[in-house]
Amino acid sequence: MLNDEEINIILKDLLELYYYDFNYYSRDSFKRRINRLFKLEKFQSFSEFRNRLRTDKSYIDHFIDRITVNVTEMFRDVNFFKELRKEVIPKLAKRPFIKVWHAGCSTGEEVYSVAILLHEAGLLEKSEIYATDINPHVLTKARAGIFPVSLMQLYSKNYSLSGGENNFNSYYTTTPLGEKFNNTFSSRMTFSSHSLANEGYIKHFDLIVCRNVLIYFDKALQERAFQLFNISMSPNSFLALGEKETIKFSGIALKYTQLGTEKIWKKN
Missing domain, CATH: 3.40.50.150 (Vaccinia Virus protein VP39)
Structure with a gap:
């Protein structure tokens, strides 16, 4: 699982490379979601995960889709x-x-x-x-x-x-x-x-x-x-x-x- 220092590196990469700024999202919630993705997709190391994010532009949309929360319905509440x-x-x-x-x-x-x-x-x-x-x-x-x-x-x-x-x-x-x-x-x-x-x-x-x-x-x-x-x-x-x-x-x-x-x- 990714530690706080590794999460910070990912946050910096997302902002610098793709202009996605998650630095002020609820940190505990963001950390849980990114670690769930890391586990489900069976990355073997932080470096493998980071390299995928930095070099595979086709992966970034999938990444954003998986870590953002999209729960909704018509006439909800x-x-x-x-x-x-x-x-x-x-x-x-x-x-x-x-x-x-x-x-x-x-x-x-x-x-x-x-x-x-x-x-x-x-x-x-x-x-x-x-x-x-x-x-x-x-x-x-x-x-x-x-x-x-x-x-x-x-x-x-x-x-x-x-x-x-x-x-x-x-x-x-x-x-x-x-x-x-x-x-x-x-x-x-x-x-x-x-x-x-x-x-x-x-x-x-x-x-x-x-x-x-x-x-x-x-x-x-x-x-x-x-x-x-x-x-x-x-x-x-x-x-x-x-x-x-x-x-x-x-x-x-x-x-x-x-x-x-x-x-x-x-x-x-």
Whole structure:
């Protein structure tokens, strides 16, 4: 198993060679994941592992895919989406154009969930959704908009519990690869690579969604992300986080008001 000194060397290589900055991720969590990969792929030594990372560019995408956490589902946490539907979407309706940033979008299930809310409110045609992630593999899946048939029953249930009243299966068609969501949604989406650790911001968002990503960051990187979101948001815009995440102790806390019981804040 890799020790702390070897982990630090890998972190330095990732940053210098590929511009992936994991230095401020939760160290214990990162160490567990990288050692699990080291064991599963049967590397015989640290030098063999490091050499593979440094010289095999085809391996790096696989490496990033295995050490980043990509757990998601459509309409995950139904009460969150119920509040988003009732409290945020109607306020966005008053705007001439709507820009959404979904940071840490993973394979895209929650991006499509937000798009469905905008569609049902008649707002999708005047919306742009920017979805970003550090992992190129999950971005490829998200762009395709194809999800397993086996998950549709769960997603349909989540949709209904979050306040959805339409026929959920009207939003996708069956293909040999799985259930493909309609191009109506993907036509309003742009997927691209972005790191919250060391890249800049895009301006003037009305809604930023970043759920269950910051729990893997240390306090310094969480604060960097909050400052990044703050300067990316328009006045009276909204920030939506995961169930175990909060801006309460951050440097931007006084600039925001929490809407209700869910982790959604309005910029003052």
